[in-house]
Amino acid sequence: METITFKIDGRNCTAKNGQNLIEAAKQNGIIIPTLCHFKHLNPLGSCRVCTVKNNGKSVAGCIVKVAEGMDIEVQTPELIDARKAILEMMFVEGNHFCPSCEKSGDCDMQNLAYETGIRYARFPHLFEDKIVDARPERIVVNQNRCIKCQRCIEEVKTKDGYKVFQLINRGNKTRVAIDYEQEAKLSAAQANHAMEICPTGAILVKGKTFSKPFGDRAYDNKLGLKNISANKLKKQPTNGTKKRIATTSLAGCFGCHMSLLDIDLDILDMVELVEIHKSPLTDIKKFNKRCDIGLIEGGCCNTENIEVLREFRKNCDILISVGECAVWGGLPAMRNTIPLEACLNEAYLNSMTSEEGATTIPNHQDIPKILNKVYANHDVVKIDYHIPGCPPSANHIWSVLKHVLFEEEYSIAFADFKYD
Ligand code: SF4
Numbered sequence: 001m002e003t004i005t006f007k008i009d010g011r012n013c014t015a016k017n018g019q020n021l022i023e024a025a026k027q028n029g030i031i032i033p034t035l036c037h038f039k040h041l042n043p044l045g046s047c048r049v050c051t052v053k054n055n056g057k058s059v060a061g062c063i064v065k066v067a068e069g070m071d072i073e074v075q076t077p078e079l080i081d082a083r084k085a086i087l088e089m090m091f092v093e094g095n096h097f098c099p100s101c102e103k104s105g106d107c108d109m110q111n112l113a114y115e116t117g118i119r120y121a122r123f124p125h126l127f128e129d130k131i132v133d134a135r136p137e138r139i140v141v142n143q144n145r146c147i148k149c150q151r152c153i154e155e156v157k158t159k160d161g162y163k164v165f166q167l168i169n170r171g172n173k174t175r176v177a178i179d180y181e182q183e184a185k186l187s188a189a190q191a192n193h194a195m196e197i198c199p200t201g202a203i204l205v206k207g208k209t210f211s212k213p214f215g216d217r218a219y220d221n222k223l224g225l226k227n228i229s230a231n232k233l234k235k236q237p238t239n240g241t242k243k244r245i246a247t248t249s250l251a252g253c254f255g256c257h258m259s260l261l262d263i264d265l266d267i268l269d270m271v272e273l274v275e276i277h278k279s280p281l282t283d284i285k286k287f288n289k290r291c292d293i294g295l296i297e298g299g300c301c302n303t304e305n306i307e308v309l310r311e312f313r314k315n316c317d318i319l320i321s322v323g324e325c326a327v328w329g330g331l332p333a334m335r336n337t338i339p340l341e342a343c344l345n346e347a348y349l350n351s352m353t354s355e356e357g358a359t360t361i362p363n364h365q366d367i368p369k370i371l372n373k374v375y376a377n378h379d380v381v382k383i384d385y386h387i388p389g390c391p392p393s394a395n396h397i398w399s400v401l402k403h404v405l406f407e408e409e410y411s412i413a414f415a416d417f418k419y420d
């Protein structure tokens with residue numbers, strides 16, 4: 001096949017005429033991110049994460065065949081933002097709870113979210129109720145995590161060549177369906193392959209999901225930028241005045257506060273430079289001074305959370321959502337797929353710990369009213385920064401604080417993004 005030359009982001013590249021762009025780019029040392037493209041499969045063009053510009057026109061990179069003189073753009077600010085937006089839409093469309101996901105650390109989508117710098121989604125989460133199908137013989141398919149990339153449909157076949165998966169329905173009702181009869185014919189290795197080629201945690205093999213321990217997972221040890229020691233704080237000038245911080249926990253578990261305290265002895269440096277005002281750490285209950293920063297743990301699940309959050313917005317120059325619950329609702333938001341009445345019945349009437357024959361769901365004027373769903377803080381007030389993690393590491397919280405308070409360079413190691 002004839003060799004041609006073309007450009008990617010202004011760089012001269014060579015490839016075989018008609019070669020797939022993703023593969024041709026890879027041969028030239030350029031990675032075009034994708035979630036649906038898979039080695040030998042015909043281009044699926046389904047995830048659109050690989051969107052590039054071909055001679056100025058936006059197109060899914062995986063369906064482009066390279067030709068002489070092509071001018072491809074991949075890493076322009078516009079395309080990077082479009083790629084992030086596509087990924088963010090995948091996150092809000094599904095129900096992704098990385099801290100409790102079996103595929104965390106081995107998940108292509110999670111890794112790509114880290115690589116593209118997604119810290120939170122700019123779109124509201126849909127929290128749709130989706131099926132977790134455990135009926136198949138060997139696998140479980142969790143529709144909450146499926147991005148409909150179609151890899152499984154093209155790749156997973158029985159030894160007689162029958163497909164196990166297919167797409168059914170249309171529009172936003174589209175989902176992957178399983179042919180149970182064919183699935184039962186998969187060997188253990190074929191079932192494992194299905195789990196591996198799924199770029200998310202949508203396909204899991206029964207009894208195998210945690211067989212690869214954390215620490216040995218594909219993306220566990222991939223380090224990002226350099227780390228900064230909290231000791232650097234000693235060099236910061238205070239000019240005699242301390243910066244003032246307030247903290248609160250809304251619908252959270254206090255894990256993020258514990259993480260903040262995890263800075264151990266560096267806390268002595270911190271108190272030299274920072275005064276902690278209203279906070280569960282100081283037990284100061286009311287704002288009587290304006291604060292530079294408000295750290296918010298947890299999202300909003302009841303009317304009191306909303307009130308406290310608004311009070312923080314009023315009294316703090318900068319508001320920071322700390323941890324997954326604050327950033328998008330987190331684990332408490334798992335109830336968002338279930339009607340409120342069913343949640344209350346389960347909690348107060350039908351749970352294993354309810355009193356026999358219980359008929360009362362607490363409802364008193366002094367008890368904050370529970371909201372129809374759990375809201376991310378930025379759905380309620382303007383949030384200036386988001387710190388992801390469950391809980392974020394002490395080092396991560398510290399890095400952000402130093403950046404915001406003292407304009408210190410923000411740099412955080414990949415390993416310090418913590419979801420445990
Ligand atoms: S599938 Fe990936 S992105 Fe989704 S919850 Fe699991 S680890 Fe997170």
Ligand code: SF4
Pocket residue numbers: 145146147148149150151152153176197198199200202203
């Ligand atoms: S189950 Fe996995 S491989 Fe199949 S379409 Fe969904 S995300 Fe893709």
